[in-house]
Amino acid sequence: MEPSGPAVRVDGLRHRFKETVAVDGLDLVVRAAEIFGLLGPNGAGKTTTIRVLTTLLPPQAGTVEVFGQDVRRRRMAVRRLIGYVPQALSADPALSGRENVALFARLFDVPRALRRERTAEVIDAMGLTDAADRPAGTYSGGMIRRLELAQALVSAPRLLVLDEPTIGLDPVARAGVWxxxxxxxxxxGMTVLVTTHYMEEAAAHCDRVALMHRGRIRALDTPAALVASLDGHGGGGGGANLDDVFREYTGDDLDGGGFKDVRAARRAR
Structure with a gap:
């Protein structure tokens, strides 16, 4: 389908957990066919935003649309438009790579007549054909992430949502995933929305990035423009990079988060 309007539109999104405000009046537009990075320290509200966008949480206030479909009123329509690779492991180690992808094809209602072909296509696209019939439990970390991409892509989504897609991978595996x-x-021509703590990845691969802190967007532009604005104001002292921009807008929270965040990140690695 040809893109019509933005891929994602968020207006005034608010969400709280008891007394904790996770998202505080978020406004955001992701253009169709771009790679958009949602950056921020642990606790910035990125995961809550992603969970609302993928219909796993209902928005408490505000509106969220995916290609014009409201996530509150049109949940199933939104789910048919997206592929989602969460930070947590989503592949079954006891199943082969092919069986994992075929399972996702069934879950996403890929027509029976197309499932075998679609499964083979995405496995080949991810460079996993030779290992497709091995148990996923024998795969390396990079292969597992590529398998999870195949799972998310088998339904031909218009929007691919990636939550820390290369966490814990070595540089070669990270480059392969990208x-x-x-x-x-x-x-x-699909749109990609990605969260990552690797600033060099965001600078290299994202068309635009948004820096999120304490539930709000603090800055949004191309990585190059954000870096240039910091240098222009003297904040980077010349030769700034996206890490410097991150610290400028979020303080010293680059490695933030509590015990639970650290434990979850280490478990993911």
Missing amino acids: DRIHETRART
Whole structure:
């Protein structure tokens, strides 16, 4: 389908957990066919925003639309438009790579006549054909992440949501995952929304980024423009990078989060 309007539109989104305000009046537009990075320290509200966007949480206030479909009123329509790779492991180690992808094809209602072909296509696109019939439990970390991308892509989503897609991977595996993301985006024209703590990844791969802190967007632009604005105000002292921009808008929270956040990150690694 040809893109019409933005891929994601968020207006005045608010969400709280008891006394904790996770998202505080968030306004955001993600353009169709771009790679958009949602950056911020632990506790900034990124995960809550993603959970609302993917219909896992209902918005308490404000509106969220995916290609014009309201996530509150049109949940099933939204789910058919998105592919989601969470930070937590989503592949079953006891199943083969092919069986994992085929399972997702069934879950996302890919027509029976197309399932075998679609499964083979995305496995091949992720470079996993030779390992497709091995148990996923024998895969390396990079292969697992590419398998999870195949699972998310088997339904041909218009929006791919990636939550820390390369966490815990070595540089070679990280580069391989991003190569596959770019190849798929170039071939299909899909939109990619990604969260990451790797600022160099965001600078290298995202068309635009938003810096989120304490439930709000603090800055939004291309990585190059954000860096240039920091240098222009003298904040970077010349030769600034996206890490410097991050610290400028979020203070010293780059490695923030409490015990639960650290435990979850280490478990993911």
